[in-house]
Amino acid sequence: QVQLQQSGPGLVKPSQTLSLTCAISGDSVSSNSATWNWIRQSPSRGLEWLGRTHYRSKWYNDYAESVKSRIIVKPDTSKNQFSLHLDSVTPEDTAMYYCARESTGAYSDWGQGALVTVSS
Amino acid sequence: QTVVTQEPSLTVSPGGTVTLTCASSTGAVTSGYYPNWIQQKPGQAPRALISNASNKHSWTPARFSGSLLGGKAALTLSGVQPEDEADYYCLVYYGGAWVFGGGTKLTVL
Numbered sequence: 210q211v212q213l214q215q216s217g218p219g220l221v222k223p224s225q226t227l228s229l230t231c232a233i234s235g236d237s238v239s240s241n242s243a244t245w246n247w248i249r250q251s252p253s254r255g256l257e258w259l260g261r262t263h264y265r266s267k268w269y270n271d272y273a274e275s276v277k278s279r280i281i282v283k284p285d286t287s288k289n290q291f292s293l294h295l296d297s298v299t300p301e302d303t304a305m306y307y308c309a310r311e312s313t314g315a316y317s318d319w320g321q322g323a324l325v326t327v328s329s
Numbered sequence: 330q331t332v333v334t335q336e337p338s339l340t341v342s343p344g345g346t347v348t349l350t351c352a353s354s355t356g357a358v359t360s361g362y363y364p365n366w367i368q369q370k371p372g373q374a375p376r377a378l379i380s381n382a383s384n385k386h387s388w389t390p391a392r393f394s395g396s397l398l399g400g401k402a403a404l405t406l407s408g409v410q411p412e413d414e415a416d417y418y419c420l421v422y423y424g425g426a427w428v429f430g431g432g433t434k435l436t437v438l
Binding site for chain 2 (some may be wrong): 316
């Protein structure tokens with residue numbers, strides 16, 4: 210049973226960087242069969258896939274076009290976790306953020322969610 | 330920009346059957362798009378019900394089934410229960426990126 214535990218600040222000031230972490234238990238961030246994803250949800254944008262990291266002999270990242278210029282998803286093998294960094298945030302980035310594991314096309318495991326508010 | 334379209338809302342009677350669909354702006358949804366169906370109840374995190382168009386998770390009730398139907402991904406609920414009232418989202422893979430549909434609000438009435 211894979212569990213994902215999210216952590217990070219709930220309030221970020223405009224123009225700053227939003228950073229969240231997703232700690233993994235029951236699998237490895239270096240798994241050759243899983244991808245590690247960030248998803249957000251807001252009333253205005255619905256559910257939105259943001260990006261992912263995965264390891265297939267080397268590390269790969271993919272990002273949604275809507276945030277591609279200001280997002281980084283990074284693995285941390287020493288802590289078996291992965292993180293989201295979203296630069297230059299605006300109030301439009303206020304949302305519930307989820308991490309999720311995908312393997313062989315199946316989104317089987319989700320974090321509990323973290324509400325991030327962008328406000329001064 | 331790729332758009333995934335779902336019915337905004339549907340209503341079904343308890344014990345009835347309903348089919349939700351998921352269409353892609355790029356053309357037919359096939360198994361190569363790995364369509365997932367995600368359920369979300371108020372105040373809860375999303376939970377996957379169906380992956381790869383028709384594969385159920387161990388926790389997916391038997392009354393839920395997924396298929397590919399007329400160029401779309403479809404989620405059918407047979408023998409609907411009151412607790413099935415929720416938002417349902419499809420999630421589709423486009424070679425390096427995933428895209429969510431806008432969701433269907435299912436009312437059991």
